[in-house]
Amino acid sequence: MPDQSRRNPQVHQAVLDATWELLVTGGWSAVSVDAIAAKAGVGKRTIYRWWPGKNAVALEAFLARARSTPPPGSPASLAETLRAHARHFVDLYVGTRLGALLCELLGAAQSDPDLAASLREHWFLPRREPLRALITAGDPDLVLDLVFAPLHYRLLTGHAEVDHAFADKVVTAALLAHPAG
Amino acid sequence: MPDQSRRNPQVHQAVLDATWELLVTGGWSAVSVDAIAAKAGVGKRTIYRWWPGKNAVALEAFLARARSTPPPGSPASLAETLRAHARHFVDLYVGTRLGALLCELLGAAQSDPDLAASLREHWFLPRREPLRALITAGDPDLVLDLVFAPLHYRLLTGHAEVDHAFADKVVTAALLAHPAG
Amino acid sequence: MPDQSRRNPQVHQAVLDATWELLVTGGWSAVSVDAIAAKAGVGKRTIYRWWPGKNAVALEAFLARARSTPPPGSPASLAETLRAHARHFVDLYVGTRLGALLCELLGAAQSDPDLAASLREHWFLPRREPLRALITAGDPDLVLDLVFAPLHYRLLTGHAEVDHAFADKVVTAALLAHPAG
Amino acid sequence: MPDQSRRNPQVHQAVLDATWELLVTGGWSAVSVDAIAAKAGVGKRTIYRWWPGKNAVALEAFLARARSTPPPGSPASLAETLRAHARHFVDLYVGTRLGALLCELLGAAQSDPDLAASLREHWFLPRREPLRALITAGDPDLVLDLVFAPLHYRLLTGHAEVDHAFADKVVTAALLAHPAG
DNA sequence: CGTTAAGCGAGACGGTACGTCTTGTCTTCGT
DNA sequence: ACGAAGACAAGACGTACCGTCTCGCTTAACG
Numbered sequence: 009m010p011d012q013s014r015r016n017p018q019v020h021q022a023v024l025d026a027t028w029e030l031l032v033t034g035g036w037s038a039v040s041v042d043a044i045a046a047k048a049g050v051g052k053r054t055i056y057r058w059w060p061g062k063n064a065v066a067l068e069a070f071l072a073r074a075r076s077t078p079p080p081g082s083p084a085s086l087a088e089t090l091r092a093h094a095r096h097f098v099d100l101y102v103g104t105r106l107g108a109l110l111c112e113l114l115g116a117a118q119s120d121p122d123l124a125a126s127l128r129e130h131w132f133l134p135r136r137e138p139l140r141a142l143i144t145a146g147d148p149d150l151v152l153d154l155v156f157a158p159l160h161y162r163l164l165t166g167h168a169e170v171d172h173a174f175a176d177k178v179v180t181a182a183l184l185a186h187p188a189g
Numbered sequence: 190m191p192d193q194s195r196r197n198p199q200v201h202q203a204v205l206d207a208t209w210e211l212l213v214t215g216g217w218s219a220v221s222v223d224a225i226a227a228k229a230g231v232g233k234r235t236i237y238r239w240w241p242g243k244n245a246v247a248l249e250a251f252l253a254r255a256r257s258t259p260p261p262g263s264p265a266s267l268a269e270t271l272r273a274h275a276r277h278f279v280d281l282y283v284g285t286r287l288g289a290l291l292c293e294l295l296g297a298a299q300s301d302p303d304l305a306a307s308l309r310e311h312w313f314l315p316r317r318e319p320l321r322a323l324i325t326a327g328d329p330d331l332v333l334d335l336v337f338a339p340l341h342y343r344l345l346t347g348h349a350e351v352d353h354a355f356a357d358k359v360v361t362a363a364l365l366a367h368p369a370g
Numbered sequence: 371m372p373d374q375s376r377r378n379p380q381v382h383q384a385v386l387d388a389t390w391e392l393l394v395t396g397g398w399s400a401v402s403v404d405a406i407a408a409k410a411g412v413g414k415r416t417i418y419r420w421w422p423g424k425n426a427v428a429l430e431a432f433l434a435r436a437r438s439t440p441p442p443g444s445p446a447s448l449a450e451t452l453r454a455h456a457r458h459f460v461d462l463y464v465g466t467r468l469g470a471l472l473c474e475l476l477g478a479a480q481s482d483p484d485l486a487a488s489l490r491e492h493w494f495l496p497r498r499e500p501l502r503a504l505i506t507a508g509d510p511d512l513v514l515d516l517v518f519a520p521l522h523y524r525l526l527t528g529h530a531e532v533d534h535a536f537a538d539k540v541v542t543a544a545l546l547a548h549p550a551g
Numbered sequence: 552m553p554d555q556s557r558r559n560p561q562v563h564q565a566v567l568d569a570t571w572e573l574l575v576t577g578g579w580s581a582v583s584v585d586a587i588a589a590k591a592g593v594g595k596r597t598i599y600r601w602w603p604g605k606n607a608v609a610l611e612a613f614l615a616r617a618r619s620t621p622p623p624g625s626p627a628s629l630a631e632t633l634r635a636h637a638r639h640f641v642d643l644y645v646g647t648r649l650g651a652l653l654c655e656l657l658g659a660a661q662s663d664p665d666l667a668a669s670l671r672e673h674w675f676l677p678r679r680e681p682l683r684a685l686i687t688a689g690d691p692d693l694v695l696d697l698v699f700a701p702l703h704y705r706l707l708t709g710h711a712e713v714d715h716a717f718a719d720k721v722v723t724a725a726l727l728a729h730p731a732g
Numbered sequence: 733c734g735t736t737a738a739g740c741g742a743g744a745c746g747g748t749a750c751g752t753c754t755t756g757t758c759t760t761c762g763t
Numbered sequence: 764a765c766g767a768a769g770a771c772a773a774g775a776c777g778t779a780c781c782g783t784c785t786c787g788c789t790t791a792a793c794g
Contacts, residue, residue, distance in 0.1 A: 014739060014791075036300050040780055051741040056782065108299075114345060115296030118289075119217050128348050136348075149349050150358055153339040158331075161338035164295060164345070167309055167317075168330050177331050181366035185358075195760070195770060221749055232772045237751065376765070398662050402754060413767045418756060470661075476707060477658030480651075481579050490710050498710075511711050512720055515701040520693075523700035526657060526707070529671050529679075530692055539693055539728075547724035557744060557786075583775055594746040599777065735794080745784070753776070761768085 010057050022048040023055060027062075027069040032105055036112040039066060063116050063123040070109050071130055074100070086142050087183055090155055093139065094175035097159050102170045111164055145187045154182035191238055203229040204236060208243075208250040213286055217293040220247060244297050244304040251290050252311055255281075267323050268364055271336055274320065275356035278340050283351045292345055326368045335363035372419055384410040385417060389424075389431040394467055398474040401428060425478050425485040432471050433492055436462075448504050449545055452517055455501065456537035459521050464532045473526055507549045516544035553600055565591040566598060570605075570612040575648055579655040582609060606659050606666045613652050614673055617643075629685055630726055633698055636682065637718035640702050645713045654707055688730040697725035 026048035030038045041062050045052045059065045101107030117124035136156075140148045158178045162170045207229035211219045222243050226233045240246045282288030298305035317337075321329045339359045343351045388410035392400045403424050407414045421427045463469030479486035498518075502510045520540045524532045569591035573581045584605050588595045602608045644650030660667035679699075683691045701721045705713045 011738075014737095016739065016790095019740075041782080042780065045741090045743095049741075051739095051743080052782080053742090053784080054740055057739080061782080062780095111299040115299035118292045118296035118345070124347060128346060132346055132348055147358065150339075150355075150362065153342060153349070154335060154359070154362055157338035157342035158334040160345075161334060161341055164299070164341075165309060165313055166305060167313055168334075174331075177328065177366075178335070181331065181335055181362070184365040185362035191770075192768090195768090197759090197770070200771075222751080223749060226772090230772080232770095232774085233751080234753085234773090235771060238770075242751085243749095372765090378765075381766075403756080404754070407767090407769095411767075413765095414756080414769080415758080416766055419766090423756080424754095473661045477661035480654040480658035480707070486709060490708060494708055494710055509720065512701075512717075512724065515704060515711070516697060516721070516724055519700035519704035520696040522707075523696060523703055526661070526703075527671060527675055528667060529675055530696070536693075539690065540697070543693065543697055543724070543728035546727035547720075553744075554742090557742090559744070559785095562745075584777080585775060588746090592746075594744095594748095595777080596747090596779085597745060600744075604777085605775095733794100736792085738789100738791080740787100740789075742786085742788105743784100744786095745782105747781085748779105749781105750779075751777105753774100755773085755775105756771105758771075759769090761766105763764100763766090 015058065019048075019050055019054060020058070023050055023058075023065060024069045024072055026050075027065050028073065031066070031069070031109055036066075036109070041065075060122060063113070063120050064126065066109070066116075067113055067123060067126055067130070070106070070113060073106055074110075074131065086186075087179065089139065089142060090179045090182065091176060093135075094155055094159065094179050095172050097156070098170055098172055098175050101159075101163060107163055114160075114164065143186065146185065151182050151186050154185055155179055196239065200229075200231055200235060201239070204231055204239075204246060205250045205253055207231075208246050209254065212247070212250070212290055217247075217290070222246075241303060244294070244301050245307065247290070247297075248294055248304060248307055248311070251287070251294060254287055255291075255312065267367070267369070268360065270320065270323060271360045271363065272357060274316075275336055275340060275360050276353050278337070279351055279353055279356050282340075282344060288344055295341075295345065324367065327366065332363050332367050335366055336360055377420065381410075381412055381416060382420070385412055385420075385427060386431045386434055388412075389427050390435065393428070393431070393471055398428075398471070403427075422484060425475070425482050426488065428471070428478075429475055429485060429488055429492070432468070432475060435468055436472075436493065448548070449541065451501065451504060452541045452544065453538060455497075456517055456521060456541050457534050459518070460532055460534055460537050463521075463525060469525055476522075476526065505548065508547065513544050513548050516547055517541055558601065562591075562593055562597060563601070566593055566601075566608060567612045567615055569593075570608050571616065574609070574612070574652055579609075579652070584608075603665060606656070606663050607669065609652070609659075610656055610666060610669055610673070613649070613656060616649055617653075617674065629729070630722065632682065632685060633722045633725065634719060637698055637702060637722050638715050640699070641713055641715055641718050644702075644706060650706055657703075657707065686729065689728065694725050694729050697728055698722055 023044060026044050027039060030043055030047060039062055041052055041055055044050075044062065044065060045055055055065065059068070101110055113123065113127060117127050136149075136152055139152060143151050155178050159170060159175065162168050162174070168174075204225060207225050208220060211224055211228060220243055222233055222236055225231075225243065225246060226236055236246065240249070282291055294304065294308060298308050317330075317333055320333060324332050336359050340351060340356065343349050343355070349355075385406060388406050389401060392405055392409060401424055403414055403417055406412075406424065406427060407417055417427065421430070463472055475485065475489060479489050498511075498514055501514060505513050517540050521532060521537065524530050524536070530536075566587060569587050570582060573586055573590060582605055584595055584598055587593075587605065587608060588598055598608065602611070644653055656666065656670060660670050679692075679695055682695060686694050698721050702713060702718065705711050705717070711717075
C-alpha cells in the first residue's frame with residue numbers, strides 16, 4: 009500500500025472531478041477507468057494505486073458531493089427531524105444525478121461486496137446513527153427503515169412518485185410504529 | 190423481429206437452464222452471453238435473436254423460478270394476507286440464490302432502463318396488484334411500500350437482519366397506517 | 371444429390387443473376403449466400419441443394435458471362451490468332467467487373483481445391499485446348515503460358531499496365547520460342 | 552497510431568511465429584486472429600494495435616521467411632542470373648508451405664487492396680528491381696514478366712508442372728525477347 | 733547538494749466479453 | 764416433393780474495458 013503522505017492532492021481531485029464529469033455527461037455507462045484516466049490526464053496506474061477500481065472512485069466522487077450537503081439538523085422533535093431528513097432526501101436524490109448515482113452504486117454493490125461494505129460504512133451508517141440516537145423507545149432500526157426504505161425503494165424501482173407528500177406520509181406512518189409517537 | 194411461432198422451445202429452455210446453472214455455480218459474474226451459449230450448446234446469434242442481452246435472459250430465468258412458487262393466498266384478513274406474503278418473501282429471497290439474483294437484477298436495472306421496465310412490469314406490478322385490490326381504504330401504495338420496501342431495502346443494503354420477526358413488524362407497522370387497520 | 375430434371379430453371383437463373391448483381395454493386399465482399407438468397411428471393415437451402423457454396427455459384431455466374439463472349443476465331447495464322455486472343459483478353463478482363471471477378475475467383479481457388487479444379491476444367495482448359503491444337507511444333511503449353519501468364523500475372527498483381535501493346539509484345543515474344551515462329 | 556518504440560519485440564515475434572505455426576499445421580483456413588492470439592498467448596487487441604488484420608500478419612510472417620533466403624546473386628551473365636533466380640523460385644515455392652502461402656496471399660489480395668499494395672511493395676518490387684537493373688536493353692518489365700509470370704501462373708492455377716526444366720525454358724524464351732540475348 | 737525512492741503520465745499488454753456477421757445444416761410451412 | 768423462409772450451431776470478426784506491467788520524467792526526502 010502506497011504512502012498516503014506522498015499523494016498528490018491535485019491528482020486526487022482531478023480523478024474525482026473527471027469521474028463526476030463523466031457521470032453527468034454520459035451516465036454510469038460512460039464511466040470506465042480508461043475514460044477517467046484520459047479525462048483527468050492521469051495514468052491508469054495512478055488510479056489503481058489509490059483505489060481498488062472504478063466503483064471505489066465513483067463512490068468517493070459521490071460521497072464528496074453528498075457530504076458537502078449535510079441534512080439540516082432540527083432537534084426540536086423527532087417528527088420534525090425525520091420529516092426534515094426525508095424531505096431533504098427527496099430534494100437531493102429524486103430526479104438528480106446524485107440520486108441516479110446512488111442507485112447505480114447500490115446496483116454495482118450487488119456484485120461488489122467491497123463497494124457494498126464501503127457504502128454501508130460511509131454513507132448509510134453515518135446517516136442512520138445520528139437519527140438512531142434520537143429514537144430512544146421501541147425499535148430504532150425499524151423506524152428508520154420505515155422512513156428511508158420506501159424512499160430508496162421507489163427511487164430504485166421507479167414504480168411510483170417520490171415527493172414531499174410521500175416523504176411526509178412515510179414519516180407519519182413510521183412514527184405510528186414508535187411507542188413515543 | 191423474428192417469428193415467435195418458429196421458435197424452438199427446447200432451445201428457449203436450454204438457454205434459461207444454462208443461465209440458471211451458471212448463476213448457481215458462479216454467481217452473477219459468471220453469467221455472460223458467451224458462457225450461456227457454450228453451456229446451453231447454442232449459438233450466440235440465437236440468444237441475441239430472442240433476447241436483447243444477458244440481462245433480459247437472466248430476468249426471464251429469474252421469473253421462471255419466481256413464478257413457479259406463487260405466494261399462498263389467504264383471503265381471511267388483510268393482516269393475515271400481508272403477513273403471509275411478507276414471510277413468504279423472506280423465505281424465498283433472503284439468503285437464497287433467488288434473492289441474490291433479484292438484487293443483481295435490480296442493480297443491473299439501474300443502468301438498463303429496459304430491464305428496469307421489464308422488472309416493474311413482470312415482477313413488481315404482478316405481485317402488488319392482487320394485494321392492492323385488497324386495500325380499499327387509505328393509500329394502498331403507501332401500505333404496500335411500508336411492507337415491501339423495508340424487506341427489499343435490507344436485502345439490498347444488508348445493513349440488518351431480514352427474518353420472520355422483521356416481516357411481522359413491518360406488516361404491523363404498515364397496518365397502523367391503514368385506516369381500517 | 372437431387373434430381374436434375376426437377377430443377378426449376380427460373381430459380382437457377384435468378385440465383386446467377388442475383389450473384390452477378392451483387393458483384394457489380396458491391397464487389398466480391400458483398401457476395402454471401404445469405405445476400406444471394408435474399409436478392410434472388412430464394413431459400414438458402416435451395417442454393418446449397420444445387421451448388422456446394424458461394425464460390426461455385428460465383429464461378430457459374432462468371433462462366434455464364436465469360437462464355438457468352440467467345441473469342442473470335444482467326445484461323446489464318448498462329449500469330450494472328452494468338453494476337454486476337456490476347457487482345458480479346460485485354461478487352462474483356464482488364465479494368466472490368468469480369469476481370470476483377472476472375473481475379474477473385476482465382477484468389478478464392480487458392481483455399482478451395484474444388485473451385486480450383488472447376489476453374490481449370492471449365493475456364494482455363496477450354497480456352498487453351500483450341501489454341502493448343504494449332505501449335506504443332508515445340509512445346510504448346512510453354513507458348514500458351516508465355517502469352518497468357520503475363521496477362522494474368524499483371525492483372526493479378528497490378529504491378530504494370532495491361533493493354534493491347536503489351537498483348538502484342540507477349541505474343542511476339544512467345545512466338546520466338548516457337549520453332550515455326 | 553501507436554509508438555513503435557514501445558513495441559514489445561517478443562510479442563511481435565510470438566505473433567509471427569504463431570501465425571506461421573498455424574499455417575504449417577492447418578493451412579490458411581486455420582489462420583484467424585483469435586487463433587493467432589490464443590497460440591501466441593497474446594491479446595487480440597495487441598494484434599489489432601500493430602496490424603490491420605490477419606492478412607497483414609500473414610504477409611509479414613511470409614516476408615520474414617521469404618526474406619531469410621535471398622536468391623543467390625550470379626553477376627556473370629544475365630542468362631545465368633535469370634536462370635538461377637527462376638530455379639530458386641521453383642525450389643522455394645513449388646510444393647512448399649511458402650509457395651502455398653504466397654498463393655493464398657495473392658488470393659486474399661484480390662479483395663484486400665492494402666494487402667495487394669503491401670505485397671507489391673515488399674515482395675514483388677524488391678525482387679524485380681535488382682534484376683531489372685541488369686537488363687539494359689529492350690523492355691526490362693517484359694523480360695521479367697516472361698520469366699516470372701509463367702512460374703507464378705502455373706503455381707496459382709496448377710494446370711501444369713513447375714520444375715527446373717520449365718524454369719530453364721521460360722528463361723531461354725524470355726531472353727529471345729531481349730535484344731542483347 | 734546529490735542520490736534515491738516514489739509518484740506520476742503514458743500506454744502496451746493478456747484477457748474476457750461484447751454484439752455482429754457468415755457459413756452450411758435443418759425445420760416448418762405453403763403450394 | 765420442391766421451394767421460401769429462416770432458425771440454428773459454430774465460430775471469426777473488430778471493439779471496449781479491466782487490471783497489471785513497464786517505461787521515462789519529475790519530485791520529494793534523506794544522506
